[in-house]
Amino acid sequence: MRSWRTLLARTTATLAAAITVASMGALAAPGAAHADASVVGGTRATLGEFPWMVRLSMGCGGALYSSTLVLTAAHCVSSTGTNTSITATLGVVDLNSTSKITRKSNYVYRAPGYTGSGKDWAFIRLASPVTGVATLPIAKTTAYDTGTFTIAGWGAATEGGAQQRYLLKATVPFVSDTTCNSSSMYNGEIIASNEICAGYTAGGTDTCQGDSGGPMFRRDSANAWVQVGIVSWGDGCARPNKPGVYTQVSYFAATIAAAATTLGG
Structure with a gap:
């Protein structure tokens, strides 16, 4: 499920x-629990950054x-x-x-x-x-559907945690469809044609509950931001061998x- x-x-x-x-x-007030944490495993975004x-x-x-x-x-x-x-x-x-x-x-x-x-x-x-x-422009081809991506959101900074007051950001690497669909990860659950995976094998950095619908993005050839994914689903948050799964924007x-x-x- x-x-x-x-x-x-x-x-x-x-x-x-x-x-x-x-x-x-x-x-609540600055300095509250998780105020300086990330989506999961990153840092606080600055005003005007995204x-x-x-x-x-x-x-x-x-x-x-x-x-x-x-x-x-x-x-x-x-x-x-x-x-x-x-x-x-x-x-x-x-x-x-x-x-x-x-x-x-x-x-x-x-x-x-x-x-x-x-x-x-x-x-x-x-x-x-x-x-x-x-x-934020969307990717119109698959040219940017690889590499290192940026994720951001006000969702939980820990699995099952509370939503955040501050916008949090992190970077995650592309995970191929073959790897993401392997038995050690999602065992064939990924729809390779229109979903894209990103995250670390060791876990630790990921989007989480409350980040759904947010963008995954990277720089294009002109150094401008372009959206390559939409936060969709995953098994928990930042677990090992469970990268985030994103709608592949270029396909749509x-x-x-x-x-x-x-x-x-």
């Missing part, structure tokens, strides 16, 4: 407890694709259609900052044919545009671009 890296799969009671813990702990990072109120991450669209994971949303319940927060690394930008959603578009395995991408359309904030690039055009983004 896939372990999605979001709070959505938990019960309402568990979600409420996680939010309470977050508000009392990781989202301006297109988005925190979504249902407990997921995302990336600003255009002034009105946030690219996230399909498993973070329930269906395609009108939705005014989601709040997107961006423009800050500290979720308690008074300078944060917030926007409500007005529509959700979930990848056509998504059934819980593969095709794990979606758009959140914002009710009003975000101006003055950089967007044309479909994502067409959906964005339809949505006015």
Whole structure:
């Protein structure tokens, strides 16, 4: 069974407890537990370092694709259609900052044919545009689907831990489909055509619960950031031989671009 890296799969009671813990702990004053920890195994991001990072109120991450669209994971949303319940927060690394930008959603578009395995991408359309904030382009070919990637998010810094107040970052290496699907890792569970793995054999650095939908990205040939993955699932967080599994953005690039055009983004 896939372990999605979001709070959505938990019960309402568990979600409420996680939010309470977050508000009392990781989202409390600087110096609280895990305040200087990472996604799992990294460091705190600096203001403006990844301006297109988005925190979504249902407990997921995302990336600003255009002034009105946030690219996230399909498993973070329930269906395609009108939705005014989601709040997107961006423009800050500290979720308690008074300078944060917030926007409500007005529509959700979930990848056509998504059934819980593969095709794990979606758009959140914002009710009003975000101006003055950089967007994150997506990879349109497989040219950047290897090497070392950057991950970031406000998710747990330890498996089963609380959500974070500060944006945390780390780097992870590409893991080939063959290796990721080996018996010592995911034993054939990876959909090689449209999922990509990244992480260390020894574990220790990874995305975690609450990071779902956030981007995995790297520099392109012009030294600009480009999104190559969307945080999707994994077996626990930062376990040995269990790298993170990400939606392979390049595989869906044309479909994502067409959906964005339809949505006015």
